[in-house]
Amino acid sequence: xxxxxxxxxxxxxxxxxxxxxxxxxxxxxxxxxxxxxxxxxxxxxxxxxxxxxxxxxxxxxxxxxxxxxxxxxxxxxxxxxxxxxxxxxxxxxxxxxxxxxxxxxxxxxxxxxxxxxxxxxxxxxxxxxxxxxxxxxxxxxxxxxxxxxxxxxxxxxxxxxxxxxxxxxxxxxxxxxxxxxxxxxxxxxxxxxxxxxxxxxxxxxxxxxxxxxxxxxxxxxxxxxxxxxxxxxxx
Numbered sequence: 001x002x003x004x005x006x007x008x009x010x011x012x013x014x015x016x017x018x019x020x021x022x023x024x025x026x027x028x029x030x031x032x033x034x035x036x037x038x039x040x041x042x043x044x045x046x047x048x049x050x051x052x053x054x055x056x057x058x059x060x061x062x063x064x065x066x067x068x069x070x071x072x073x074x075x076x077x078x079x080x081x082x083x084x085x086x087x088x089x090x091x092x093x094x095x096x097x098x099x100x101x102x103x104x105x106x107x108x109x110x111x112x113x114x115x116x117x118x119x120x121x122x123x124x125x126x127x128x129x130x131x132x133x134x135x136x137x138x139x140x141x142x143x144x145x146x147x148x149x150x151x152x153x154x155x156x157x158x159x160x161x162x163x164x165x166x167x168x169x170x171x172x173x174x175x176x177x178x179x180x181x182x183x184x185x186x187x188x189x190x191x192x193x194x195x196x197x198x199x200x201x202x203x204x205x206x207x208x209x210x211x212x213x214x215x216x217x218x219x220x221x222x223x224x225x226x227x228x229x230x231x232x233x234x235x
Contacts, residue, residue, distance in 0.1 A: 003101045006093040007085070008036065009122055014058065015041045015085055016118055018093060019111075021101055029191055031199030033106045034130070037081055038113025044082050045074035045112070058113035061139035063160055064178075069221070078112050095125055102130040106199050109135030109155065116143070116151045123154050127208065134204040136176050145171070155206045156217065168216070174206055175216045186218040 009016040019025075020034045027035070038058050040048050048054040052066045054074075059065035072078065084090065093101055107130045109115035109123065116137040127133055135155035140148040141164065148157070149171070156176035159165040165183060168175040177186060190196040190203065198204070205211045 003093055003097055004091065006090045008093050008126075009118060010041065013041055014117060015039050015082075017081055017085060017090060018101070018107075019081065021093075021105075029197065030108050030111075030134075031106075031197030033108040033134075033199050034102065035108050035111035036115065036118070037078060037111050038115060038117050039078060039082055039085075041085075045078035049074050058117060059138070060114065061137075061141045062114075062158065072112050074112070095122070098125055098129045102126055104131050106131050106202065107133040108198065109133055110137070114139045115155055116140070116147075120150055123151075127154055132202040132205065132209060134198050134202060135206065136204065140168075140173075148173075152206050153208050156204045157206075174211065174214065176204055177216065177218045178221055179218070180220060182218045182220075183216070185215060187215040189217055189219040192219060 004022045005017065005019045006021070007015060008018050017037050017039070018034055019037065020032070024032045025035060027033070039045060040053060040057050043051070043053050045054070048057070049067050055062065055065035062070070064070040107126060109118065114137045115123070115135045116139055133154070136158045137151055137155045138158040140152065140157050152173040157168045157173040159168050159175045159177045160179065165175055165177050177183060182188060187203070190201040191198065202209070203211060203214055204217055
């Protein structure tokens with residue numbers, strides 16, 4: 001018997017919830033992956049974006065936070081999940097339950113928020129159990145290098161300027177670069193170039209899961225927030 005959607009970690013200020021466990025995800029871009037959401041426990045996602053609290057907490061280091069180009073519509077899934085948490089809809093998923101929850105499934109670490117806010121021990125435990133994963137973190141720019149190295153084993157380093165991209169390269173981290181111009185030694189996101197889902201591709205797994213020798217990934221800003229994302233990346 002599989003577990004239901006639930007809390008994998010929480011602190012006084014943060015909640016981390018896994019969804020897509022009890023029924024298939026209907027996310028067209030990612031495919032049927034378990035989605036892990038990192039949210040401010042106290043402030044709802046819409047208010048957090050409006051006040052800039054997202055940029056100070058769960059989206060630290062991201063120039064697209066606070067309505068500056070992020071593709072996530074916080075008034076939809078994030079707000080719904082945040083409200084469900086406060087209604088008491090989710091139970092805790094304990095590490096002893098990871099095998100039942102994640103075996104045979106693919107996981108998207110960070111459907112919203114920096115997955116580097118998930119304790120590394122939990123990331124390792126889920127990654128060692130699931131069938132594959134993706135993840136990206138922006139706060140590598142504001143954390144000690146040893147910590148960034150540890151999370152870069154699992155997640156792509158998010159970059160958006162040439163300076164940040166070169167910084168990632170100099171540390172031998174794989175990056176996910178958002179810009180109008182494709183870096184010469186990067187590969188275009190397979191969702192755009194081959195119409196693949198993240199579930200099918202799984203290239204965005206940092207240096208882990210056999211991906212250490214794979215090229216970094218580039219994507220051209222697109223969608224309704226394209227102009228803001230371009231402007232934020234150039235700032």
